[in-house]
Amino acid sequence: MDALMTVADSDSTNIRPIRKLLAANRSEIATRVFRSAHELGIRTVAIYSHEDRYALHRFKADEAYQIGTPGEPIRSYLNIDAIVGLCLKHHIDAVHPGYGFLSENPDFAKALTDAGILFVGPSEQSLRDLGDKTSARRLAEIAGVPVLGGTAQAVASIKEATDAAEKLGYPIMLKAAKGGGGRGMRVVMEPSELASSLDSAQREAKTAFGSDEVFLERFVQRARHLEVQLLGDRHGNLVHLYERDCSVQRRHQKVVELAPAPNLSTEMRDAICDAALRIGRAVGKESGGYENAGTVEFLLDVDKDEFYFIEVNPRIQVEHTVTEEVTGIDIV
Incomplete structure (x- = not known):
């Protein structure tokens, strides 16, 4: 609990409690963050664009501030300088990015850290390592996790x-x-x-x-898409919360999530969850491994009964609530 509720001072190893948390997001995930923060006794702050001035998340926070200008309903939530400036002005200790928007932006994490504000997510270096799928593939190979045959770099021609x-x-x-x-x-x-x-x-x-x-x-023509939920802290502890099956998709977008994955043998489940942990430990190895919530995704070739790493999502995901339902753990 203390690891989740404290932030290290930028110029020392001392820690201070998080008293005020901003959700750099909108709608459902911002409201979700406010609920968990409230249960931890942390004051909450919302930001909203002009177009979102009547949105529910604004009224669910203890404080709320408009950001951006009219006519910028999306760009307002992507304004790094404005968000950091607002945090400094209102003495905000930490920022939770939610999903989408700036959640996987290493420049956002760096700007907050440089300003002495906790980014509630993976380290800047982890975001850079995982932001490029070819880099993530190399990390999986280092961790001894099988990857699909492919190019080591993007093709130039x-x-x-x-x-x-x-x-x-x-x-x-x-x-x-x-x-x-x-x-x-x-x-x-x-x-x-x-x-x-x-x-x-x-x-x-x-x-x-x-x-x-x-x-x-x-390309695996008959594949199941499985993903493993990870949670890590700043002390190098990393656990998994088992898997979700997201094989039902449209245009490569997940439509239905199931947990636990149906018709998955115990041996395969253990192997995939262990592979996810190995990848998490390989990420940001110099800084103690993966920190915060994240999801490691795999393809399972149903004809060969073999699985392959495909990517890591270094953030909370829309579908985190499915895992919460079956584990009883508040991931946020």
Whole structure:
């Protein structure tokens, strides 16, 4: 409990209690953060755009401040300088980013840390290591966790993509290196589809994430999508809260989450959860491993009964409530 309710002073090893917490988000997740903070006796602060001035989360916090200007309903929540300035002005000790918006932005974590404010999430370096899926793949390999065959780096040209695809064998998956949510992903079944799919994936990745970097990965045609919930603290303790099955998807976006995963053997469940812990310990190894909530995602090839690492989401997820229902643990 003390580890979750205290923040280290920027110029010493002393710790001080978190008295005031800001949720740099809106709607359901901001309200969710306020509830848990209230139960811990922490004063809560909301931010809201002009368009959200009547939103419920504003009224669920002890304090609320408008941020940004009218006509910027989304950009307001992405203004790092404005959020940090507000924290300093109102003596806010810590910021919970929720999911989406700035939750995986290492520059946001750094700006808060530099200002002496606790970022309630993984370390800046962990966010940088995991923000690029090719970097995360390398961490998994270091941890001894199997990964799907693929390119070690983003491909720079159609020739590189063609050569890599021929080596991997079709079908292959094109994936945005610095994004998620199903965007920048394309399944390529045969060589004639590669050029147009690469162009389409790069354009979508650029629009969604500001980077057109795309890498190749072997495509598993009959796969289950499993994810393991992790929780780590600043003292190097890391645990898992078992798995969720998110195989029911539309356009690579999860639609239904189940926990525990049905029809999963005890041996496979233990192996996947152990692999998630090994990856978590490999992340930010110099600083003691993964800190805060996070999810490690895997594909299970149902034909070969083998699993492969695909990515880490270094934040709380929308679907965290599914795990809370079956474990009785308040992850937030």
